[in-house]
Amino acid sequence: MHYLDILKEAVLELSFSKPLREGLTHLLEHVAKKMGYRHMSLAIFDPISQMIEFTIYSGYAKVPQKTYAPGEGIIGQVVKEKKPIIVPVMGDEPRFLNLAFNRDIQDLKRLSFIAVPVLLKNNDGLAEIFGVLTADIPRRSLEILKEQSEFLELLAIIIARHTSYLQDELTKKHFLPEFGKGDESEVQKEKIVFFSKAMSKIMTQISQVAPSKATVLLRGESGTGKELIAEAIHKRSKVKDGPLIKLNCAALPADLIESELFGHEKGAFTGAIHTKKGKFELAHKGTLFLDEIAELSLEAQAKLLRAIQEGEIQRVGGEKVIQVDVRIVCATHQPLEKLIQEKKFREDLYFRINVFPVYIPALRERRDDILPLAEYFLDYYANEYNKKIKRISTPAIDLLVQYHWPGNVRELKNCMERAVLICNEEVIRTYHLPPTLQTAESSATDIQLPFAEAVAKFEQEILIEALKKAKGNMLQVARELKASYRVINYKIKKYNINPKKFVR
Numbered sequence: 371m372h373y374l375d376i377l378k379e380a381v382l383e384l385s386f387s388k389p390l391r392e393g394l395t396h397l398l399e400h401v402a403k404k405m406g407y408r409h410m411s412l413a414i415f416d417p418i419s420q421m422i423e424f425t426i427y428s429g430y431a432k433v434p435q436k437t438y439a440p441g442e443g444i445i446g447q448v449v450k451e452k453k454p455i456i457v458p459v460m461g462d463e464p465r466f467l468n469l470a471f472n473r474d475i476q477d478l479k480r481l482s483f484i485a486v487p488v489l490l491k492n493n494d495g496l497a498e499i500f501g502v503l504t505a506d507i508p509r510r511s512l513e514i515l516k517e518q519s520e521f522l523e524l525l526a527i528i529i530a531r532h533t534s535y536l537q538d539e540l541t542k543k544h545f546l547p548e549f550g551k552g553d554e555s556e557v558q559k560e561k562i563v564f565f566s567k568a569m570s571k572i573m574t575q576i577s578q579v580a581p582s583k584a585t586v587l588l589r590g591e592s593g594t595g596k597e598l599i600a601e602a603i604h605k606r607s608k609v610k611d612g613p614l615i616k617l618n619c620a621a622l623p624a625d626l627i628e629s630e631l632f633g634h635e636k637g638a639f640t641g642a643i644h645t646k647k648g649k650f651e652l653a654h655k656g657t658l659f660l661d662e663i664a665e666l667s668l669e670a671q672a673k674l675l676r677a678i679q680e681g682e683i684q685r686v687g688g689e690k691v692i693q694v695d696v697r698i699v700c701a702t703h704q705p706l707e708k709l710i711q712e713k714k715f716r717e718d719l720y721f722r723i724n725v726f727p728v729y730i731p732a733l734r735e736r737r738d739d740i741l742p743l744a745e746y747f748l749d750y751y752a753n754e755y756n757k758k759i760k761r762i763s764t765p766a767i768d769l770l771v772q773y774h775w776p777g778n779v780r781e782l783k784n785c786m787e788r789a790v791l792i793c794n795e796e797v798i799r800t801y802h803l804p805p806t807l808q809t810a811e812s813s814a815t816d817i818q819l820p821f822a823e824a825v826a827k828f829e830q831e832i833l834i835e836a837l838k839k840a841k842g843n844m845l846q847v848a849r850e851l852k853a854s855y856r857v858i859n860y861k862i863k864k865y866n867i868n869p870k871k872f873v874r
Contacts, residue, residue: 612656638687
């Protein structure tokens with residue numbers, strides 16, 4: 371069979387296969403059979419752990435025993451160089467380590483090996499690697515192996531987008547809630563839930579910067595989760611066993627900020643009846659998170675700059691110099707560059723804290739995260755308030771996704787808590803959501819619905835939910851809703867609902 375015919379079949383195989391892993395496994399099996407390959411595998415590069423894991427494989431009798439690092443073995447070399455590698459004879463190539471599948475001596479003598487990178491261009495137009503596609507091939511001439519390599523490169527292009535989804539799955543494992551382990555409520559509070567590519571990139575950035583001592587500046591609107599990101603950085607840092615001390619610079623009057631940051635001596639000012647350690651001292655050998663740093667006075671900014679640069683502080687009213695070793699993470703929702711122009715923020719402090727900036731997009735800019743977050747908060751609050759709520763209705767999901775979320779994740783969290791509190795059913799419906807979500811802006815209507823139209827929409831919602839539950843069986847819907855089949859049939863035709871859409 372011609373290579374192009376096999377590629378066409380591969381596209382069709384992938385298009386109609388539903389579960390991603392199952393579809394890719396079936397694809398490799400199909401290609402290996404048509405091309406006469408002994409084995410095939412798809413290894414995924416995890417940008418957070420910096421390891422390469424064999425995720426999909428076909429034809430191997432053994433489960434993979436090894437993960438590779440970039441530059442290690444043939445697989446690692448392909449990730450590092452982003453170029454295909456052809457091995458005419460496995461046993462003759464020193465770089466072929468044979469640690470993952472542990473092939474026997476006979477296979478090493480009679481098999482060739484090809485590994486090609488699975489690449490996609492990022493927003494900057496640069497090739498980003500997601501994995502490595504490999505094939506064990508009965509020994510062939512170098513000319514034929516080059517043809518096979520070109521074929522595998524085309525196949526890698528076809529599966530690149532699907533491979534990126536598998537990489538996202540690996541990335542999420544480092545941050546998603548670990549339900550069922552220990553105190554579930556505590557576990558949930560400490561984890562980050564995300565699904566979007568934008569947040570996946572941020573998680574990768576966090577894992578890159580966390581082990582260093584670099585100062586991190588978190589930027590983004592209020593409610594986007596900057597404090598949670600700061601916690602994630604601390605937990606993955608070299609000072610994770612030290613304290614994580616937080617200070618909201620906007621929550622205190624300007625005359626108390628310095629005392630909070632650097633501490634004060636007894637009698638330093640009216641009311642200072644005891645000596646007090648500041649946040650810098652408390653965060654020694656740990657991390658200090660300064661939220662809303664733009665709210666600091668210029669005088670406090672100058673002292674903060676000195677503390678960061680010199681690693682030393684002086685308490686208010688004291689003369690003793692105290693050495694501190696602190697990792698700094700800052701956050702702000704304000705445009706610091708504009709504040710610098712207005713002489714409200716020190717430029718030298720800006721450059722000192724802006725070593726590694728991380729921009730956290732607003733929730734409306736990563737709508738793929740809305741539903742996973744809503745379901746996450748639903749599970750959390752249903753558990754906390756001891757309610758048996760199983761899911762969110764489709765119309766309610768539509769409202770959640772359409773809404774612009776000016777308060778971001780914090781607003782969504784409050785919204786779901788309210789919905790759980792007032793819900794006495796097993797499903798969150800539109801009328802359980804706050805009125806703000808049901809305005810013209812959120813529901814895409816220019817005026818309030820007349821009573822008859824509102825009732826009609828409610829009927830449609832109930833019918834659709836019942837059809838989903840009954841998998842399109844109208845008799846079962848009639849029994850579920852305690853109505854006659856004739857009435858149900860009439861309503862379904864009236865609202866132009868197709869029951870076949872719900873048959874599974």
